[in-house]
Amino acid sequence: MTFEVGQRVRVRAREHRGHHRTPGYLKGRTGTIERYHGTFTNPETRAYGESGLPEKALYLVRFDEDDRIYADVYEHWLEAE
Amino acid sequence: MSDDHEHGHEHDHDDHAPITDGGEPTAAARVRAIEALLVERGLISREDVRRGIDWLVSRSPADGARIVARAWVDPEFKQRLLADAREAALELGLDPGPSPVVVAVENTDDVHHMVVCTLCSCYPRNLLGPPPDWYKSLPYRSRAVSDPRGVLAEFGVELDDGVELRVLDSTADVRYLVLPRRPEGTNDLDEGELAALVSRDSMIGVAVPQAPAAV
Numbered sequence: 001m002t003f004e005v006g007q008r009v010r011v012r013a014r015e016h017r018g019h020h021r022t023p024g025y026l027k028g029r030t031g032t033i034e035r036y037h038g039t040f041t042n043p044e045t046r047a048y049g050e051s052g053l054p055e056k057a058l059y060l061v062r063f064d065e066d067d068r069i070y071a072d073v074y075e076h077w078l079e080a081e
Numbered sequence: 082m083s084d085d086h087e088h089g090h091e092h093d094h095d096d097h098a099p100i101t102d103g104g105e106p107t108a109a110a111r112v113r114a115i116e117a118l119l120v121e122r123g124l125i126s127r128e129d130v131r132r133g134i135d136w137l138v139s140r141s142p143a144d145g146a147r148i149v150a151r152a153w154v155d156p157e158f159k160q161r162l163l164a165d166a167r168e169a170a171l172e173l174g175l176d177p178g179p180s181p182v183v184v185a186v187e188n189t190d191d192v193h194h195m196v197v198c199t200l201c202s203c204y205p206r207n208l209l210g211p212p213p214d215w216y217k218s219l220p221y222r223s224r225a226v227s228d229p230r231g232v233l234a235e236f237g238v239e240l241d242d243g244v245e246l247r248v249l250d251s252t253a254d255v256r257y258l259v260l261p262r263r264p265e266g267t268n269d270l271d272e273g274e275l276a277a278l279v280s281r282d283s284m285i286g287v288a289v290p291q292a293p294a295a296v
Contacts, residue, residue: 021252023199025226037182040254058253060184067229071250 007033008081019047022077030081035060140210142281144175150276153263178207180256187260193244194259195286197225198251205256236287259286266292
């Protein structure tokens, strides 16, 4: 596991052409690792007929706003704050 | 037939044109074309497609409601549900679907959860059936994260200011099921009667189960 529950993280704001599961409104925002879901095949390659391997760790990340948003983000879209 | 219709005129028809209603959305036409190609190449059959649709529409919120009602009457089951909703569904003989992780989140007096998929329409179809059209609509998908309290109010859910609102954006392989609060005044109801109070929308988190009207 790359990140620990409770760790502060930032969602990478890099460009990415093609299918990915990191919503634009969260890119560049900081949050806290809430839960580790395990590893999953990578939808960014699976979407194009590939195996999706190696699997990527998936985290539930909490974004503290007035009302809290929780979103599932793959490890390669996160960096330590 | 009008008198001025000429016989023998040149019809500008393509005998092989597909039969459509002319108003088919682009996405639907694209899916039909992909389906035709997959069938032509022998990767799937029309029967596979029919069976898939049959399965999808056979699912209903009644399965999710059974889980909720059981959790309301059995605290130990509730703990197992909150720890691993997939295993809890299997325990009731329900099919939790292909998602390897299903998470149940509990609404309490202090915390209210609602679920959205801002990217598309990720939804616990196995436990709730096909998602409602509004769940897939752009206004719900965008406003659920930009103005969630406003959206809830439009659904008739007025949260007290002190209630913490958590919006779950279901962006990946995990599926989320809201465990709503058991309404007051339902102590005399059995599990089946309780399940009847659990609406689809309450398991998405945009409604609150109500006790039956006093008799």
